[in-house]
Amino acid sequence: MTLGLINANPVVHAKKERVVRTEDSHTDDAVDPLEIYDFVRDIRDPEHPYSLEQLSVLSEESITVDEKLGRILITFTPTIQHCSMVTVIGLCLREKLKDHFPPHFKI
Template sequence: MTLGLINANPIVHAKKERVARCEDSHCCDAVDPLDIYDFVRDIRDPEHPYSLEQLSVLSEESISVDDKLGRILRITFTPTIQHCSMATVIGLCLRVKLQECFPPHYKVSSTDLLQILVSQFAVNKQLNDKERIAAALENPNLRQLVDECLYSNEL
């Protein structure tokens, strides 16, 4: 579902090779940024058939985990253009994916947007409000867009 291209010609980067990890998912107690990156790197951009990794919206360095403070996951992403109207949808996709992949005792901290100083506060407020997220996901069109971004590569 493409709503009209805001950035018709994004710069597309090659996908990085996945790092081999231990096969026993219970061998490590702590979650590290690479674990999180592996879960979210293939989320498709809402406007393009490319992943967030390919568009450099997301990188390994933009993810941090703080196990000492209640297992807070923080993801900072950079939209492809400064005033991206899809920034909230990207943040919503990241939150939904992380909620699906990690236990409830992990808290997803605000998804900060780089280079968007004016709208950063408003977007983060929306993404950190559980009621707003639940209401957004009740909208069938928005839910379909999120699902397409999250699961289009799994088909």
Template sequence: MTLGLINANPIVHAKRERIARPEDLILHGHDSVDPLDIYDYVRDIRDPEHPYSLEQLSVLSEESITVDDKLGRILITFTPTIQHCSMATVIGLCLRAKLKECFPPHYKVDIRVTPGSHADEESVNKQLNDKERVVAALENPNLRQLVDECIYSNEL
């Protein structure tokens, strides 16, 4: 048992095979965004407390991403591994930072915890969708380093 972890023994699922699709549709400036493309882009983000990806911990799934092209809206819901996850905001910041690299700027991205999955659901959602709070959080060098480690650790 590892000391200091909120969820020392998470359930880990096998990674799924990637579906063969045209490479990086989002990054090449297409007008529409596909939920599967978004999922493929963010599924390997590492959990802040564990060496596993958000996909492996079932924090994120293909079904948790919806796109409304008419409204220009992307909605991502994620499910922390426990109700009192202290890293929920960091997970949301990782998703937001990673998506900022790739999604078309005319889309509004909402990131939320799955309803009923977190004890401070309203507070976490408010933090993750307030532009000023997100910018301030990502300007904090220690927090930015943690976010970058989670985003890029599986790409090395």
């Protein structure tokens, strides 16, 4: 029984295959949106046993990096409007990223 769930039956999408990166494909120290996506795509949704990727809360296109400003911006879309877990999802993303990327980045 799914009492208390705001979105009891979310649409679940297939996981994408991971892009295997070689040292040659990423030679500089620049932060790459694909690298960030691979790092956070498996975060689980607070209400469901699915990842943010499987629920299409997060996508590769929703991540931008501005090296000059030192900013990583992730725009995510909850599964339903007025989702009560938006803050929790944002905090999960922030906590996972803050220890992995250089301290000069604002997340």
